[in-house]
Amino acid sequence: MKHELGIFVDETGDLYAPCGKSGIENRFYAVSLVFHDKSIDVTRAISSLDERLSHLSLPSVISEHAIHSYNLIRREYAYRDLTIRERKKIFSYMVDFLTCVHAQGVTVRTLLVNRSLYAKLDKDERGQAILTELQHQMYELLTTLGEQLFRFSEIKIYYDNGQSEISALLHKCFNQYKIDDSIIERYDAHQCDYRLLQASDMACTLTLLKAKQSHGTSFTHNDITFFNSKKGSNDAKQKISNIIFATDKCFFGTTPPSTHSMERKVTLFLLNHSSS
Numbered sequence: 001m002k003h004e005l006g007i008f009v010d011e012t013g014d015l016y017a018p019c020g021k022s023g024i025e026n027r028f029y030a031v032s033l034v035f036h037d038k039s040i041d042v043t044r045a046i047s048s049l050d051e052r053l054s055h056l057s058l059p060s061v062i063s064e065h066a067i068h069s070y071n072l073i074r075r076e077y078a079y080r081d082l083t084i085r086e087r088k089k090i091f092s093y094m095v096d097f098l099t100c101v102h103a104q105g106v107t108v109r110t111l112l113v114n115r116s117l118y119a120k121l122d123k124d125e126r127g128q129a130i131l132t133e134l135q136h137q138m139y140e141l142l143t144t145l146g147e148q149l150f151r152f153s154e155i156k157i158y159y160d161n162g163q164s165e166i167s168a169l170l171h172k173c174f175n176q177y178k179i180d181d182s183i184i185e186r187y188d189a190h191q192c193d194y195r196l197l198q199a200s201d202m203a204c205t206l207t208l209l210k211a212k213q214s215h216g217t218s219f220t221h222n223d224i225t226f227f228n229s230k231k232g233s234n235d236a237k238q239k240i241s242n243i244i245f246a247t248d249k250c251f252f253g254t255t256p257p258s259t260h261s262m263e264r265k266v267t268l269f270l271l272n273h274s275s276s
Contacts, residue, residue: 006038011031014026019115030204032108
């Protein structure tokens with residue numbers, strides 16, 4: 001009997017952008033991995049999210065594309081003409097979706113690099129240093145998960161190929177960890193077809209917000225504007241703290257264990273980034 005594990009990966013940040021120690025826009029780089037034991041049925045949570053979004057009567061350009069949480073915050077792309085209330089509702093629905101699937105057994109792990117530590121390096125050296133740190137954290141994560149990964153007969157890694165360096169990192173780490181001993185298949189798929197990829201995107205955003213808070217880094221103007229109310233910026237920071245507190249539990253725990261131990265097949269799905 002086949003027992004599948006889906007790993008939905010997203011990243012946020014720029015490997016090569018300049019970053020001074022006082023910079024806040026590009027200070028952190030994050031990669032999130034959402035682990036879904038496919039014996040756990042999350043279709044009800046997905047249907048609930050779809051229904052809630054449909055009640056907003058959003059333009060098709062939004063309802064038919066993948067939801068990107070930091071684009072919501074920055075009022076970019078498809079969200080440019082939405083009211084702050086509509087954008088906050090979408091954000092809230094995605095947070096609810098993440099916590100809902102977590103309650104069912106879906107788990108999240110994140111890798112985080114403080115880019116300001118490499119501010120003095122030139123562009124290429126900085127990018128390579130960040131990738132080296134991410135690789136170290138990925139190996140550490142795979143070691144921590146250990147035998148749990150080996151209990152699945154098939155592991156599918158979903159990533160939108162947004163940054164080729166991350167695609168290469170995933171391939172290298174899973175190969176070197178002796179998990180991936182099969183060929184890598186590339187499927188042309190749309191990111192909007194996978195709500196768990198969008199949950200991974202949300203996990204990246206929450207990780208960045210928490211990193212800014214815990215490192216004493218100032219929140220951006222967009223952060224404050226989005227979470228703000230009539231009470232002022234202090235209220236915005238409190239709202240961010242509340243969201244971090246409410247979702248913190250999603251970032252702990254381990255991949256749901258399987259009782260089966262079989263030969264593994266690992267597939268890396270590189271989704272068509274241009275469709276997102």
